[in-house]
Amino acid sequence: MISSVSFNRPKHFDLDLIFDCGQSFRFVKSSDCSYSGIAYGKAVDFIQEDDKITIVGADECDFESIWKSYLALDIDYSALRNEILSSRPDDEVLKNAMEFGSGIRLLRQEKWETLCSFIISQNNNIPRIRSLVEAISREYGDKAESYSVGDFYSFPSAEKVAEIGIDKLRELKVGFRVPYIHDAATKVASGEIDLDAIGKLPTDELLTALMSIKGVGLKVASCVALFAYGRLDCFPIDVWVKRVLEKYYPDGFDHTALPNTAGLVQQYLFYYERFRQ
DNA sequence: GGGCAGGTCTAAG
DNA sequence: CTTAGACCTGCC
Numbered sequence: 361m362i363s364s365v366s367f368n369r370p371k372h373f374d375l376d377l378i379f380d381c382g383q384s385f386r387f388v389k390s391s392d393c394s395y396s397g398i399a400y401g402k403a404v405d406f407i408q409e410d411d412k413i414t415i416v417g418a419d420e421c422d423f424e425s426i427w428k429s430y431l432a433l434d435i436d437y438s439a440l441r442n443e444i445l446s447s448r449p450d451d452e453v454l455k456n457a458m459e460f461g462s463g464i465r466l467l468r469q470e471k472w473e474t475l476c477s478f479i480i481s482q483n484n485n486i487p488r489i490r491s492l493v494e495a496i497s498r499e500y501g502d503k504a505e506s507y508s509v510g511d512f513y514s515f516p517s518a519e520k521v522a523e524i525g526i527d528k529l530r531e532l533k534v535g536f537r538v539p540y541i542h543d544a545a546t547k548v549a550s551g552e553i554d555l556d557a558i559g560k561l562p563t564d565e566l567l568t569a570l571m572s573i574k575g576v577g578l579k580v581a582s583c584v585a586l587f588a589y590g591r592l593d594c595f596p597i598d599v600w601v602k603r604v605l606e607k608y609y610p611d612g613f614d615h616t617a618l619p620n621t622a623g624l625v626q627q628y629l630f631y632y633e634r635f636r637q
Numbered sequence: 638g639g640g641c642a643g644g645t646c647t648a649a650g
Numbered sequence: 651c652t653t654a655g656a657c658c659t660g661c662c
Contacts, residue, residue, distance in 0.1 A: 382643065482644035488660065489643080535658025540645085577645050598643040630643080 362507045363419040365427070366412050372437035374463020375408045381464050381631045383587045385477050385490045386497075386515075396510065398497075400426045400470060403504040403512035417507040429468050432590070437465060440592075444621045453608045454625065457632035464627050467587060471555040472548060473515035474588035475570070478580045479540050495532050500524060518548035540575025547573055563591050586623040595622040604633035 379387045379395050387397030387406070394407045394416075404427075405416040415427055428434065441458060448454055476496075481489050493515065500520055501513035521529075522545035529538045547553045558569045563585060570581035582596035595615040597605075605613050615622040 478643080481642095483642060483657075484644090484659085485642040485661085492659095530658095533659060536645095536656090537658080575645065579644060583643080596643080600643065634643085 362416060364414050364416045365418045365420060365423040366414040367423075367433070369408065369411055369413050370433070370437065370465075372441065372462055373413065373431075373465055375406055375413075377461060377463040377631065378465050378467065380635070381461070381627055382486065382634070383467055383583075383627070384469060385486075385493045386473075396512075398504050398512040398514060399430055401502070401504055401514045402426060403506045405507070432465055432468055435465075440621050440624055444618070444625060447618055447621070454628065457628040460636060461628045461631040464624070464631060466590065466592070466623060466627065468590045469588045470515070471559070471584070471588045472518050475544055475548075475555070475573075475576070475580075475584050476515065476521075476541055478583040478587075479537055479544060479573075479575050480534065481583075482537065482575070482580065492532065492534060496521075496534075499532065518545045521545035522549040537575060540573070543574040544576070559589055563593050566591065567594075586626070592621055592623040593619050595626045597626075598630070600630050600634045601626060604629045607633075 375395050376389075378384075379389070379397075384397075386399065387395045390396050390405075392407075394405045396405045397403070402418065402422060404418050407414040407416065415423065418427055444454070444458065473493075477489065477493050480492050484492075494513075497513040497515045498511075500516035502516075504512045504514060506512055516524075521541065526538050526542050529541060534541060548555060553569060553572070558566050561569065566585055566589065567578065567581045570576050570584055571578065576584075579596050579598055582594040585591040586594040586596060595601075595618075615625065618625055
């Protein structure tokens with residue numbers, strides 16, 4: 361008996377945008393247009409209809425303890441969007457980007473996996489990032505109970521990654537990022553960095569803590585803070601955002617004036633520049 | 638074959 | 651303090 365949970369689809373909630381806007385690498389669209397993948401050790405299938413979302417493979421307990429938070433169902437996106445519009449009433453570019461990315465929602469993903477995923481993302485492309493995260497999980501993660509065909513493996517813990525060592529990491533073709541991942545694993549496994557504890561720090565200190573890991577600069581740290589810690593004041597600047605800022609905001613774009621929404625604005629601008637046409 | 642991809646490190650001015 | 655190069659790997 362497969363359990364499932366449904367809830368009313370919020371106004372700004374579109375699986376295609378949520379899983380295609382580059383924040384997550386573990387969910388893939390099936391032929392039936394649902395999204396299958398794994399998070400927090402649970403393999404699930406998200407199904408979208410006009411008025412409701414169904415999570416196949418989840419029960420009420422998981423919904424309360426995992427998926428509500430993962431999907432950021434506690435966040436009022438209409439309110440966030442209104443706040444953005446009132447902060448930048450004359451910004452037509454942003455208005456278009458918000459329309460284009462209307463269904464985007466920032467997930468709250470697993471901290472350790474997000475950290476590794478974005479270390480891997482540097483100087484890399486999205487299909488390869490996906491396949492590397494998948495390969496590491498398949499090789500060293502735990503197989504999740506699955507409701508359907510296909511295997512889903514959790515991303516291995518920091519302890520596990522520290523234990524397997526750099527030679528085994530190299531075999532996975534992670535390339536020059538091997539020492540970075542190893543350093544992250546060592547620091548997290550030893551307790552030198554406590555990923556949960558640093559979640560209590562103000563954002564600038566959280567970023568500093570993350571950047572003490574070799575191979576983690578401001579961009580990767582900002583992505584982790586935004587996609588795993590839900591820090592909406594973070595504004596990761598990658599090549600695409602840099603490009604869109606130079607193109608439309610030659611006089612500069614002060615994201616610090618958007619303390620509650622900067623990260624969402626970043627996603628709208630990124631998605632607009634990256635996926636339009 | 639050379640260029641490129643959700644960056645960062647290092648060495649050099 | 652700012653800035654080129656280099657960097658694994660795979661796909662074009």
